[in-house]
Structure formats: C-alpha cells, structure tokens
Amino acid sequence: MPEVEIRNVTKRFGDIIAVDNVSLHVHDREYFALLGPSGCGKTTLLRLIAGLIKPDEGEIYIDGKLVNDVPPEDRGVGFVFQTFALFPHMNVWDNVTYGPRVKGWGEEKAARIAHEALEMVLLHERLDAYPNELSGGMMQRVAVARALCAGAKLLLLDEPLGQLDAKVRNQLRYEIRRMAKDLGLTAIHVTHDQAEAMAISDRIAVMRKGKILQVGTPQELYIKPKHIFVANFIGEANFLEGYVKEIKKNHSIVEIRGGIRIKIADKTFKRGERVVLAVRPETTIIEIGKARENNYINGKIERLRFEGTNVRYEIRLENEDEIVAIRPSMTEEWLDVGEKVVVHLPMNKIYVFPYPSKGLREELSVE
Amino acid sequence: MDKNEIYKTLDKLSSKKSIKYAVYLSSIVVFIAIILLPPIIGIILKWNLMGQIFEQPQLLDRALNAVYASFGVAFLVSTIDVLTGLPFAWLITRGKYRILGVLDTLADMPFIVPTTALGYSLMLFWSTPQGVSQLFNTESLVSPGWLLVILLHFVFSYPVVVRVLVGALMDYRMEYEEAARTLGAAPFTADRTVTLPIIKSSIIAAFTLAFARSISETGATMMVAGTFENGAIFIKNMKLQNNYGPMVFVSFVLIAISATIFAVIRILGTKFKLPIRRVWPNAERKLSSKGIANFRNTISIIIFFSLVIIPSIFVAFPAVSAVFTDTLMDAFAGRRVWADFWQSIGLSYGVGALATVINVIIGLPMAVLIARKTLGRSTANIFDILTDIPIIIPSTALGASLSIFWKESFAFLPEIWPLIFAHLAITYPYYVKSMAAAIQRISIEYEEAARTLGARPFTVFRTIIFPLTKYSLFAGAIMIFTRSVSETGATVAVVEQLRTAPVLLVKWIPKNGAPELPATSLDVALGCGFLIVLSFVILLILRLVVGGERKG
Numbered sequence: 039m040p041e042v043e044i045r046n047v048t049k050r051f052g053d054i055i056a057v058d059n060v061s062l063h064v065h066d067r068e069y070f071a072l073l074g075p076s077g078c079g080k081t082t083l084l085r086l087i088a089g090l091i092k093p094d095e096g097e098i099y100i101d102g103k104l105v106n107d108v109p110p111e112d113r114g115v116g117f118v119f120q121t122f123a124l125f126p127h128m129n130v131w132d133n134v135t136y137g138p139r140v141k142g143w144g145e146e147k148a149a150r151i152a153h154e155a156l157e158m159v160l161l162h163e164r165l166d167a168y169p170n171e172l173s174g175g176m177m178q179r180v181a182v183a184r185a186l187c188a189g190a191k192l193l194l195l196d197e198p199l200g201q202l203d204a205k206v207r208n209q210l211r212y213e214i215r216r217m218a219k220d221l222g223l224t225a226i227h228v229t230h231d232q233a234e235a236m237a238i239s240d241r242i243a244v245m246r247k248g249k250i251l252q253v254g255t256p257q258e259l260y261i262k263p264k265h266i267f268v269a270n271f272i273g274e275a276n277f278l279e280g281y282v283k284e285i286k287k288n289h290s291i292v293e294i295r296g297g298i299r300i301k302i303a304d305k306t307f308k309r310g311e312r313v314v315l316a317v318r319p320e321t322t323i324i325e326i327g328k329a330r331e332n333n334y335i336n337g338k339i340e341r342l343r344f345e346g347t348n349v350r351y352e353i354r355l356e357n358e359d360e361i362v363a364i365r366p367s368m369t370e371e372w373l374d375v376g377e378k379v380v381v382h383l384p385m386n387k388i389y390v391f392p393y394p395s396k397g398l399r400e401e402l403s404v405e
Numbered sequence: 406m407d408k409n410e411i412y413k414t415l416d417k418l419s420s421k422k423s424i425k426y427a428v429y430l431s432s433i434v435v436f437i438a439i440i441l442l443p444p445i446i447g448i449i450l451k452w453n454l455m456g457q458i459f460e461q462p463q464l465l466d467r468a469l470n471a472v473y474a475s476f477g478v479a480f481l482v483s484t485i486d487v488l489t490g491l492p493f494a495w496l497i498t499r500g501k502y503r504i505l506g507v508l509d510t511l512a513d514m515p516f517i518v519p520t521t522a523l524g525y526s527l528m529l530f531w532s533t534p535q536g537v538s539q540l541f542n543t544e545s546l547v548s549p550g551w552l553l554v555i556l557l558h559f560v561f562s563y564p565v566v567v568r569v570l571v572g573a574l575m576d577y578r579m580e581y582e583e584a585a586r587t588l589g590a591a592p593f594t595a596d597r598t599v600t601l602p603i604i605k606s607s608i609i610a611a612f613t614l615a616f617a618r619s620i621s622e623t624g625a626t627m628m629v630a631g632t633f634e635n636g637a638i639f640i641k642n643m644k645l646q647n648n649y650g651p652m653v654f655v656s657f658v659l660i661a662i663s664a665t666i667f668a669v670i671r672i673l674g675t676k677f678k679l680p681i682r683r684v685w686p687n688a689e690r691k692l693s694s695k696g697i698a699n700f701r702n703t704i705s706i707i708i709f710f711s712l713v714i715i716p717s718i719f720v721a722f723p724a725v726s727a728v729f730t731d732t733l734m735d736a737f738a739g740r741r742v743w744a745d746f747w748q749s750i751g752l753s754y755g756v757g758a759l760a761t762v763i764n765v766i767i768g769l770p771m772a773v774l775i776a777r778k779t780l781g782r783s784t785a786n787i788f789d790i791l792t793d794i795p796i797i798i799p800s801t802a803l804g805a806s807l808s809i810f811w812k813e814s815f816a817f818l819p820e821i822w823p824l825i826f827a828h829l830a831i832t833y834p835y836y837v838k839s840m841a842a843a844i845q846r847i848s849i850e851y852e853e854a855a856r857t858l859g860a861r862p863f864t865v866f867r868t869i870i871f872p873l874t875k876y877s878l879f880a881g882a883i884m885i886f887t888r889s890v891s892e893t894g895a896t897v898a899v900v901e902q903l904r905t906a907p908v909l910l911v912k913w914i915p916k917n918g919a920p921e922l923p924a925t926s927l928d929v930a931l932g933c934g935f936l937i938v939l940s941f942v943i944l945l946i947l948r949l950v951v952g953g954e955r956k957g
C-alpha cells in the first residue's frame with residue numbers, strides 16, 4: 039500500500055536550497071499534485087522520493103518504511119520523466135518490457151504484463167517503432183506504460199504533459215488519472231499548470247522556493263487560500279493594500295488607499311497592522327450607481343475583454359487602484375468602456391493577509 | 406557589427422542551399438588537398454616500385470610477418486585500452502570528488518610527452534636498473550621486445566581513449582540511466598543495457614583511434630622493440646637501406662587492411678547490437694555493489710598510475726635533482742644545449758595552437774557531413790574511412806610523403822608552412838572522429854525541432870549542436886593540441902631549420918651510444934620535465950576556463 043511520508047527533508051545544490059525543510063504526507067491511492075512555478079523544487083522533491091538523489095536532511099518513508107538508503111531500483115516507483123527518457127536504442131516493445139526483464143520475471147510474464155500496460159495506455163500498434171519515430175503523445179503513452187510495467191504501485195510523474203500540445207494534453211491528463219485510479223496506484227504528479235493540477239488531483243501541494251505553502255483539495259486551495267501566493271497562483275485575485283483601522287465586535291475595518299474603508303470578517307489582525315486584501319475577480323461585483331457605504335468603491339471601466347464564457351472588466355477605482363471583475367457573458371448585461379460603476383467587495387469573500395515583509399510584488403513573483 | 410548582426414548574417418548565409426554546398430565542398434577539397442593527399446603522395450609516386458618485393462620471397466615473408474605483428478599488437482592494445490579506459494572515464498565523469506578533474510587532465514600526460522621521449526621513458530622505467538626493476542632486484546623487468554611494445558602502445562593510446570570516452574559520458578543524458586534505475590535495473594545493469602549502447606559510437610571511435618595510432622607509431626616503438634619487428638619498424642628499416650619497394654608495399658598493405666577493417670566496423674557498427682536482452686538480476690546486482698565499484702575504481706587508478714602515468718613521465722623524474730645542480734641555471738640562462746630550448750617550446754605551442762584553431766574550423770563541416778550524412782550515406786562512409794588514413798600511415802612513410810610533397814613540390818614555402826600543414830594532417834582525424842561521434846549521439850530530432858521552430862542552420866548549430874557537444878569539441882581540441890605538441894616523427898621529416906621541442910629533445914636522447922647534441926641525461930630529464938609541466942598547466946587552465954561546468 040504505497041503511502042509516502044516526507045519528514046523535514048532538505049536538499050541543497052551548493053548555495054541553492056532546492057527543497058527546504060519539507061514535510062508532506064501522500065495517502066495510499068491518492069492522486070496528488072505538486073504544483074509550483076518553475077524552479078521551485080518540484081522535480082528535486084520527486085527525484086528525492088524516487089531515490090535518484092539523497093536528501094541532505096530529513097527522512098522519506100514509503101509504506102511506512104524508511105527508504106533514505108534504499109536505491110531507486112528497490113523503491114518500487116515508476117518515474118515518468120519530463121522528456122520521457124525513452125531508450126533511443128530500443129523499440130517500443132523493448133522499452134516497455136525493460137522493467138520485467140531487468141527484474142528477471144521471465145519472457146512470458148513480461149509479455150503478459152506489457153500487453154496489459156499497453157492496453158491500459160491504448161497503444162497497440164507500432165510496437166517495433168523506435169522512439170524517434172513516435173509523436174509526443176505516443177512517447178508519453180510509452181513512458182507511462184513502461185513505468186506501469188515495472189510493477190510500480192507509486193507513480194511519479196514529472197510534468198508528464200509538459201511536452202504535448204494543448205489538445206492532447208487535455209485529453210491525456212484525464213486518462214492518466216483514470217489509469218492510476220483503476221489500478222489502485224498512488225500518483226504524485228508534478229506540474230506548473232494550476233488548471234491541470236485542479237482538474238485531476240485529489241489534493242495539491244503548492245510549492246514555492248523550495249517550501250510547501252499549503253496542502254489541500256483543489257476546492258480548499260481555491261476557497262481558503264492560507265497564503266497570499268496561493269491566492270494568486272490558484273485562480274486569480276485582486277490585491278488592495280491597507281491598514282487595519284478599527285476592530286469592531288463582529289468585524290474589522292481596513293482603510294485602503296484614498297481613505298476608502300473596507301469591512302472585513304477577519305479579526306485576527308491588530309489595529310494599525312499593514313495588510314493586503316485579496317478578492318477574486320469572480321466575486322468582485324459590479325453595479326451601476328454610486329458608493330453609499332463600506333465595501334462599495336466608485337470606479338470607471340477602462341477595458342473589457344470577451345473571453346467566451348465570461349467578460350472581463352478592468353476597472354480604475356477612484357483611488358487610482360486597479361481591479362478586475364468578471365461576469366458571465368450570456369446571463370449578465372454587458373457594460374461599456376468608460377462607464378461609471380460601483381464595485382462591491384462582499385465582506386465574506388475578502389481574504390486578508392499580513393503585508394509581506396519583502397513587498398507584495400516579490401511575494402507574488404513566480405521567479 | 407554587434408554579435409546579433411553577425412549571427413543574423415551567418416543565419417541568412419547558412420540557409421542558402423548554394424552556400425551550404427559550398428561549405429561542405431570546400432571542406433572536402435581542403436581535406437583532400439592538405440590532409441589526405443600529402444601523406445599518401447609518396448605511395449602514389451612510388452607505386453610502380455611495389456612489385457619489387459615479390460622477387461624476394463624472404464623479404465616478403467618478413468614483411469608479412471611484420472604486418473601480422475602490427476595488427477596483432479594494434480588489436481590487443483586497443484581492446485585493452487577500451488577495457489581499462491572505460492572504467493577510468495566512468496570514474497572521472499561520475500565520481501563526486503573535485504580531484505578527479507585533475508586525474509582527467511593527468512590522463513593527457515602521455516599525449517604531451519614527445520613520443521620518442523615516451524619510448525625512452527618507458528625503456529628507462531621497465532628495462533633498466535634505474536627503473537622499476539630495482540624493486541624486483543633484476544636488471545630489466547621487461548626487456549625490449551613485443552611486451553614492451555604493447556605496454557608502450559597501450560600508454561600512448563590511453564589518453565585518446567579516455568578523452569573520447571570522457572567526452573561521450575559528459576555529453577550523455579543521465580536521465581536514461583535514471584529511468585533504467587527506477588524501472589528496477591541495478592546500476593551495473595543500467596550501465597550495460599542503457600548507457601553503453603547509447604555511447605557505442607564513441608566506444609568504436611575510441612577503439613579506431615587507438616588502433617590506427619598503434620599501426621603507425623614508429624619512433625618510440627623502435628626504441629623499445631628490441632628484435633621485434635612490426636610494419637612500422639620494417640618500413641623504417643627499409644628506408645634506412647633506401648629500399649623503397651618493400652617500404653611502399655608494406656605502407657600500402659597497412660593502409661589497405663586498416664581501411665578495410667574500419668569500413669567493416671563502420672558498416673557493422675550500426676548493425677551490431679550489444680547483447681542487452683538477457684539480464685541476470687542477481688549476479689548483476691552483486692556486481693553493482695559498492696565494494697565491487699570501489700574495487701574497480703581502485704584497479705583503474707592503480708593501472709592508470711603504475712602502467713600509464715609513472716612510466717611515461719619517468720624520464721623527467723631526475724629533473725627534481727636537477728634543481729640542485731647547475732643544469733637548472735643552464736636551462737634558465739639558455740647555456741649549452743639549452744640555447745634553443747625555449748625557442749623550440751614557443752614554436753611547439755605556437756604551432757599547436759594554430760593547428761588546433763585551423764582544424765576546429767575546417768574539420769567541423771567534415772564532422773557534420775560524416776555524422777549527419779548531409780551529402781548522402783555513402784559519402785559519409787567514405788569520408789569516415791578516409792579521415793582515418795593520415796593516422797594509419799606509419800610515421801616514417803608519412804614523413805617521407807610529407808617531405809616529398811612539401812619540401813620538393815613546395816620548396817619555395819618558408820619552412821613554417823610545411824610544419825603547420827604536417828601537423829594539421831596528423832591531428833585532423835582525432836578531432837573529426839570525436840566530433841562526429843558526438844554529433845551522432847545527439848538525436849536529429851532536436852535539430853529538426855529547432856528547424857521547425859524557425860531556426861536557420863547556423864542558429865541550429867549555435868543553439869543546439871554546439872551546447873550539446875561542447876565537451877567533445879573541447880576534448881577534440883585538446884587532442885589536436887597535445888598531439889601536435891608531442892609529434893616527432895613526421896616533423897623531423899619536413900623541417901630542417903625549425904626545431905619543435907620534441908625534435909630538439911630527440912636530438913638530446915642517446916641512440917646507439919651518444920646523443921646528436923651534447924646533452925646529459927639530466928638535460929633530457931629537465932627538458933621533458935619542462936615540457937610536461939608547461940603543457941599540463943596550459944591544459945589545466947584551458948579546462949578551468951572551458952570546462953567549468955562538470956556534470957554535478
């Protein structure tokens with residue numbers, strides 16, 4: 039029963055801390071995503087789990103067994119590389135049966151398992167083709183079949199869809215999930231694409247600069263981001279800077295630029311503390327009229343973009359801050375550029391974060 | 406013009422069909438005119454003398470025996486070279502210690518020592534009471550003869566083999582091996598079934614270079630051969646008697662057979678598959694253990710130092726004691742035989758640097774042509790074999806040919822030109838071979854991908870081929886440079902006034918009694934010592950500048 043537990047693992051390359059004191063628990067049969075911008079240490083973490091590199095500190099457990107000193111060939115993992123790493127001197131069949139062969143399972147068993155795996159990835163033809171004759175989608179299928187064939191119960195996928203074009207990518211991502219689920223595997227899927235992670239994962243860990251910021255289901259991350267970076271990286275958010283002005287019985291008041299007062303439900307902040315408010319464009323409400331009370335701000339529509347399902351409005355507020363709101367394109371009236379509107383930020387839809395010590399831009403940066 | 410504009414211009418030029426063909430054709434013309442033709446002109450001109458030998462059955466017998474001996478030694482030596490060079494190259498590229506970078510540079514040592522001095526050094530080491538024989542209480546542990554010849558050939562082709570294999574392993578993508586590991590392969594299995602087959606073309610290239618070099622080397626071989634006679638020594642003996650018929654005959658036979666062998670390797674090499682389907686998991690797992698790996702590394706290092714490095718620089722050992730004598734002062738003051746030494750060192754490095762730069766430029770299109778079959782498969786095969794010829798030709802025959810070509814036909818040229826051209830011819834194959842093998846290893850897909858993304862041929866080279874083969878390019882350049890700096894046999898034949906360092910040193914080494922120039926053995930030691938240390942420092946600096954990015 040493959041269950042992965044990572045305890046306080048750190049990996050350095052010279053001065054770079056690629057993985058910084060990470061702890062993580064991936065459950066049996068879970069489809070788990072490691073999500074983060076490029077360079078945040080996802081591949082390194084995956085390679086640590088596979089045993090391709092060793093941690094400088096911390097422990098890694100697979101099935102409750104400490105595997106720090108277990109070589110990759112004995113960890114029972116299937117690794118799908120970003121570039122697939124199909125052996126160029128072997129054809130598809132030999133690639134796929136490589137695992138059974140090096141494990142000495144015998145030709146017959148190898149052939150049976152290989153057929154099952156190829157069936158699984160819907161690949162029946164061209165078994166004698168060499169990797170350089172295959173399309174990206176086919177290489178991906180072969181890479182997955184090869185990993186499955188080795189009998190792995192823990193599938194590690196490093197941006198397995200990164201090399202494919204958008205259409206194939208969207209199709210294959212559901213296939214991989216279905217396969218993992220059908221076979222009862224545990225899968226850890228690395229990606230920098232939040233839509234992909236949201237679409238297929240049971241749970242997601244959001245990483246940044248070698249650290250895990252938050253772990254949760256896609257809904258949790260979307261609805262209750264615990265970190266300002268997560269609020270921005272999962273979905274989208276508007277950010278408004280301000281100070282906590284008053285603390286009331288059931289709410290607090292934050293004053294943003296231009297003396298505008300915003301009521302927030304959160305009461306964990308002290309008076310005078312510098313904070314950042316985050317509101318998703320889809321919960322930012324636009325109305326016609328004038329601001330009358332807290333959480334209503336006057337503004338003017340500066341730009342509008344039709345995105346198919348939604349219309350996206352970019353609004354300049356009276357305090358010169360900019361804010362984005364989206365409305366369904368078919369069920370809501372369209373507004374015009376230049377139109378004067380009032381923007382409503384519902385109190386219970388506002389996330390509040392302490393102002394980051396290194397500045398907002400730095401904290402949101404995906405570098 | 407700034408860099409980008411130059412790139413743009415080159416890009417535009419490179420995508421013109423006519424320019425493309427012009428580049429390849431001119432590289433072919435240059436190859437034939439200054440690399441291939443001069444070394445074989447002697448054979449062509451004296452072709453009609455070849456029949457002479459058939460009238461002398463005894464001499465023919467001797468000639469054929471010599472040819473057998475040549476191929477026997479070459480085959481044995483190249484096999485041992487690959488078998489011992491591979492684990493060593495592995496250790497250098499995969500080891501975690503920085504010190505291994507020094508080993509890597511040390512491996513070039515036998516290449517730096519002028520070949521004749523190398524022969525002299527091995528003889529001192531193995532066959533005289535001053536050498537290793539001391540430890541065994543004998544006069545001569547290995548007397549001059551076939552065994553010493555094998556030891557010598559092993560030593561001077563070792564750097565080539567290591568250089569080519571290190572290049573291959575550096576350019577190799579570790580992901581293949583990692584994939585094999587995660588699929589359940591023990592390290593040994595992964596190496597055997599994945600890494601080795603992928604670097605196969607480089608292993609073949611290494612074998613071929615070692616083989617060719619063993620066939621042709623003369624100067625040093627003569628020093629250690631005793632009564633043993635191979636093709637190269639036979640040629641030298643015939644030359645001394647001005648007996649040109651047998652000389653041309655054996656040269657031709659050596660070239661023809663070698664070329665045939667290479668052609669067979671070339672054709673079968675791609676078809677020949679290493680046996681990778683069968684796996685013995687338990688046995689291979691045991692072979693992968695730390696203990697075995699440490700054992701293998703230890704053996705590699707012992708072989709490296711005791712059979713390769715120490716014997717080849719043994720001649721320079723007494724240089725240490727020279728520090729306490731007048732010899733060092735003489736050397737720095739340029740007194741006695743030292744008057745010409747520093748000049749010759751300058752000349753050697755100058756010619757070496759020039760040969761390197763020119764060959765890197767003119768050899769590149771040829772390497773691409775061979776690796777990518779740009780002008781068709783058979784053209785590629787033909788040139789792959791033809792480019793080996795300059796290093797198969799025994800140095801005496803090569804020297805004779807080069808001197809006919811350059812000294813007689815181009816007598817008006819200042820001597821520096823024949824010198825440079827001769828060095829170009831001798832070093833060209835090393836570079837083209839290692840570069841072609843490297844280009845072959847990178848999947849054509851990357852190139853095609855880049856092309857479809859709109860990159861023109863020059864950009865493809867600059868952004869794809871170059872970065873992926875950088876180490877091999879560098880390795881090729883090192884081989885050119887070191888080979889040029891140590892070349893003796895052919896150099897002697899084409900120049901009279903100019904003396905490169907090896908030529909000068911050869912005149913210092915005693916042969917059948919007294920040396921040509923009145924040098925002491927301390928002078929020889931110190932001279933070799935300077936050459937070795939200087940070259941070593943240059944290589945180390947080059948490596949630090951170029952190779953700062955060893956694979957983590």
Ligand SMILES: Nc1ncnc2c1ncn2[C@@H]1O[C@H](COP(=O)(O)OP(=O)(O)O)[C@@H](O)[C@H]1O
Nearest residue numbers: 051054056075076077078079080081082083957
């Ligand atoms: N073998 C290595 N040597 C040196 N630095 C490395 C190595 N592998 C990764 N890094 C560095 O570690 C950091 C994390 O890399 P990686 O795990 O590949 O990120 P991701 O997969 O999230 O893009 C990067 O800064 C990267 O440059």
Ligand SMILES: [Mg+2]
Nearest residue numbers: 077080081082
């Ligand atoms: Mg990555």
